[in-house]
Amino acid sequence: xxxxxxxxxxxxxxxxxxxxRPVTVREVLEDLQQERSIAYTTVMTVMDNLHQKGWVxxxxxxxxxxxxxxxTRAAYSAALMNEAWSQSDNPxxxxxxxxxxxxxxxxxxxxxxxxxxxxxxxxxxxxxTVEADGEADGEADGEAEGEGAAEGAAEGAEAADGAAxxxxx
Numbered sequence: 001x002x003x004x005x006x007x008x009x010x011x012x013x014x015x016x017x018x019x020x021r022p023v024t025v026r027e028v029l030e031d032l033q034q035e036r037s038i039a040y041t042t043v044m045t046v047m048d049n050l051h052q053k054g055w056v057x058x059x060x061x062x063x064x065x066x067x068x069x070x071x072t073r074a075a076y077s078a079a080l081m082n083e084a085w086s087q088s089d090n091p092x093x094x095x096x097x098x099x100x101x102x103x104x105x106x107x108x109x110x111x112x113x114x115x116x117x118x119x120x121x122x123x124x125x126x127x128x129t130v131e132a133d134g135e136a137d138g139e140a141d142g143e144a145e146g147e148g149a150a151e152g153a154a155e156g157a158e159a160a161d162g163a164a165x166x167x168x169x
Contacts, residue, residue: 004080005055011035012046013055017073022059022066 005013015028029043047067050056058065088094102110 005076008042008046009050009055012043012050013069013073013076016056016067016069020069022061022068024061024064024066026064 011032012028015031016023019027025040025044025047028047029038029040032038032043047056047058047065051058051067054070056067056069058067085091085094085098099107099110
């Protein structure tokens with residue numbers, strides 16, 4: 001499992017991911033210098049460290065290297081989420097709490113992902129049913145914004161596996 005990138009590593013990798021092409025230290029340096037004062041050797045060291053850690057591959061281009069991301073930001077984010085989830089002593093409750101923190105846009109992204117990953121799921125699992133009052137199931141009385149949703153769902157997860165919800169210990 002990859003560990004979380006440091007601030008400068010993340011700033012460098014963000015550019016490598018966004019540009020989605022082989023980049024030089026000089027290109028990254030010039031872009032970073034728009035936000036902060038930073039030395040060429042600092043960026044070179046960070047990019048070398050990222051190479052040593054397996055985040056980027058590099059190829060010689062004249063007297064310089066060109067660096068390319070080994071995986072995507074989405075894969076990195078997914079690995080971090082998976083690691084955090086696997087550290088919980090109650091993964092079901094952790095997921096329920098996470099879902100309760102999601103915005104409406106994040107929940108829609110989750111539904112879209114579920115449709116892609118599990119295309120054989122019944123539609124009512126990935127798409128909430130709309131009741132006569134126009135609200136989706138489980139979203140009445142403020143629960144759409146996570147108010148009470150995580151707690152109620154955590155109780156359901158507790159009942160499902162007989163364990164107490166993860167309280168972040």
